[in-house]
Amino acid sequence: MGMDLILICFAALACLSSGLVFSASFLQLKGRTETIGALQFGGALLLITAAGAMGLVSLGRPEMFLGALAHPGTGIFFELIGTLLLCFGAVCWLIAFWRDSSETILKFFAVFAAAGAVCLLFGVGRSFVMPWRETLNSWLVVPLFFIFALEAAAFAYAAAERAIDKEFQSGNPALIFSLVGALCLGGYLMQIMYSSSNDGKEAALSVLTGEPAVVFWCGVVVIGLMVPAVLACRKLGKIPFRNAAGLLAAVIGSASFQTILLVIGTASWQFFKR
Template sequence: MDIQWSLVLFTALTGLGGWLFFFVGLNVLVGKTDKGAFAGTVAALALTVVGGCASVTHLSHPDRMLGALQHPTSGIFTEAALVGLLCIVLVAFLVMLKRSLTGTPLKAVAVIGMALGALMSFMAGQSYLMPAIAAWNTELLPLGYLGTAAASGAAAWLLLIAVQKADEAAVSFAGLMTLAGGCAALVTTLAYGAASGAFAGDAALLVGAAALCGGAVPAVCGAFVWKKPGSAVAGGAVALVAALAGSVAFRCAMWVIGAGLYDFFGLI
């Protein structure tokens, strides 16, 4: 089974965008800084749109996707609905920021966007669960999708507010969130790797890279920035590059693991 790069990019980019907005929304709720909200939302919207477009390139006949959208129980319908709803919420959030609307209405929209962003990353992995491929048929797979996306989104938020020169308290908090996201990615990646048997097969290096780059590096960078906010730009940049690379590696590993089923049929 070849790695389906369109789907890898779709899930990695929409996951990054969704979780970037999760931390934009979290900042609205906790009020750590007044920087980064507009730029972060624009970036999240762009990532979600580009990721959604990448998914269409996977189809030989994109027009047939409209048929799948007529079946609400399909994975394609769920993913398309979440992408569309998140984009609508992000646009609404941007309009509210432009009009300087604050307080409960802005927080309510932020919470909705946070929920959609996190759910989208999980459901992107949930779509692959099927009894026919045992290595995919575990809830640890969508949890890995969610964990790696959370790490990349936290790192993106950290870098964004560091570049915009937010105060040290806000940067330190973003470092703590990156540490948490990195730990989530590390745990979920290793758990899925162990449950799927990846460490005994061809996907071992990819899962190892996903754990190291997607989990351990962002966690270390986040911990460092948490204690030393002055290093946030460098720490955030390293964390983001590593987290995104790890996120892609995790998704590639899934396809390599799934190839075992087709190798079995080739022997019959």
Template sequence: MEIAWSLVLFTALTGCGGWLFAGVAIDEFAKKTSKANFTAGIVALVLMIVGGVASVTHLAHPENMLAALNHPTSGIFIEAVLVGIASAFIIVYLVAYNRNETVRRVCAVAGAVVGVALSFMAGHSYLMDAVYTWNTMLLPLAYLGTAAASGLSAYALVAAIRHNETTPADLKIAFILLAVGGVAAALTSLLYLTGVMDAADLMLVAVGAVAVGGIVPLACGIAGLKAANSALVLSVVATACALIGAICLRCAMWMAYVPLENFFGIAL
């Protein structure tokens, strides 16, 4: 099946933004990379907006988007609402950043929860009985895992940039999160792709999703804990690879499209 690039970008970018803001929420309590949080919030908001715009292009015409939003039970409606809510919490967080710590923390946690939920629901929307290779909970879990790697890598990158004049120990939590994201991406991508990868043309994107998108960020996270002076380079590599892996996983989903009718030789 032809890859729907607008949806690939939508899910990859908003997932990255949601998990990037999750890094902000975690540090609101850890208080290790606080210098990065305002900047990270801005980046997360931009990712949400750009990702949302990308999704609109899939519907070709504005009237199609409005029609889709008239159905509250549809995946498009749920995703649009989650993008809007997450963006609203991020905006309030940024406004309250230097004004009210309680409001800031509440918005950070709430925005992170919604953003993480969005990364899962973006994959859950594809679950349907008519498509054999999509109808598995491993798919939204893979969306969640790859988004975790890209978002937490991006948070480590912002932290490395903003903390370039502070002690390397401040970045430890960011690289722990990065390593955890790498594990999540590698495992969830492998589990999903193992079940659907029965064609040679999926091998390249499978390697991209598992090795490039998961194992490389994991290695960068571990290396960052031991060589914090290389934090900026490691986080750049991790972010780039995690995003590539997230895109590869989503491309693999479209390439592995197998409608149930294929098993019966009839059109359902």
């Protein structure tokens, strides 16, 4: 359980830090070089550092992390490259911001950090695409981590705009992200449920109605997808702590989905073990 908890925390921190980077990068690309952007880049840097430390712990031996460079295409390879690119881009942006550099340089490092976040999220999802495991033989796992990160980014960006302009009101794309996430999640479950193996069918039914169902329905569906969709409504724009609640919901959703993947990847007989 200890190792599973590390992987769950890593996924949640990866999604949250990527969301902050996406938000700060979008803010920078709009020409809004603000202190709130520096705070988001700084927060993302701290979070991804913590996530990287957890990644080292999960391997048992730190030197194994560098061994990922010898296996391009694997999930851990993309996680390593993405983490390094994100950290490098965020650090360079913060230095450039502190030195009052030109907007072109700031935009370059913002895009660089965002590219690292994309690579990191792909690696998190790629780690759970396993063709030899019927329950994990689906690429629909990958976009779901992007969905949770983009939900976090949407609320982080709204919070940044509100910090700059107290009267800021705009539509929140988290509603669209949630709908796309629901389609990907449904497609993933349908794919493994109607697979040729009984393991896939039993695992999918267990997630929907068995012991993992509480985490799935409450953590992934309700908190991770439905809550951000509701909070994204324009009419709720003035609710206190709305953006913080949406950000937290996205993080919980990513952690819950990672939990489901860890459960669904176990042997089907364990679901019915007495």
